[in-house]
Amino acid sequence: MPYVPSKKTDGKSTDREMLNKAVEALAREAADKITDNLSLLEVYKTVFLDVAAALAHLLKGRPAANKTAVWNLAKALYDLENAYDYEGAFLGELNYAMTRFIQRVPQMKVANNSWTQELRYWLYARTVSALIYASHHTEDLDLGIDGVFEDIKDEYKRRVNLAYEAAQILKSGDCYDTPYYTRLVEVVDEDGNPVGHMEVMLKRGDETLAKDMLDGKIVLKKKN
Incomplete structure (x- = not known):
């Protein structure tokens, strides 16, 4: 996701603004189609594959089929690909777009009180599950799009799920008692105020086995 430039990069790049507009429309359309928890899977699968197919179509030099939300996003990705002087620029842009999509849909569902x-x-x-499905079903495009979906899945685990798991451990307790495991440690600022948590890798031992969070704390110091 961070591979896409913004005004923070050079003061002028508008890649994210272009993609955000297209993603917003597509996410709103998808959110409306999700009527229950299970339907999210099929909606996401369809969106991922439709965007990939439309983008592949444009990359072959063919005109856009219509002006739906899917095609508008694919066209934005295609236009950004042509703005750079190297082949494959669209892959980073696609990563950003789909990463934003899987965040915006839940935000919209909460905003309209569905969730x-x-x-x-x-x-x-x-x-x-939808990202894995999309990765497997875009391999034959031979464009690297399958790798993008795989990468989004990995980033989603690292950037979102790990923090969510930590919150659940603090709420309900850990469940790992394997020979090696991780335990949380609290991070505080120099005044002792909570900042967050980190994981420490440990070998199983009586001192830590029954603990969800270690007794010590890591102090985050300000830069001099």
Whole structure:
């Protein structure tokens, strides 16, 4: 996701603004189609594959078939590909777009009171399932799009699910007692105020086995 330039990059890049507009329309359309928890999986699968197919179509030099939300996003990705002087620029742009998509849909569902939370485990699992499905079913395009969906899945695990798991451990307790495991440690600022948590890799031992969080704390110091 961070591979796409913005005004923070050079003061002038508008890649994210272009993509955000197209993603917003597509996410709103998808959110309206999700009528229950299970339907999210099929809606996401369809969106991922339709965007990939439309983009592949444009990359072959063919005109856009219509002006739906899917094709508008594909066209934005295609236009950005042509704005750069190297082949494959669209892959980073696609990563950003789909990463934003899987965040915006839950945000919209909460905003319209369909859901009460943006992240639950069922949502995470079905999003991952759709990304895996999309990766497998775009391999034959030979464009690297399958790798993008795989990467989004991995980023989603690292950037979102790990923090969510930590919150659940603190709420309900850990469940790992394997020979090697991780335990949380609290991070505080120099005044002792909570900042967040980190994981520490440990070998199983009596001192830590029954603990969800280690007794010590890591102090985050300000830069001099």
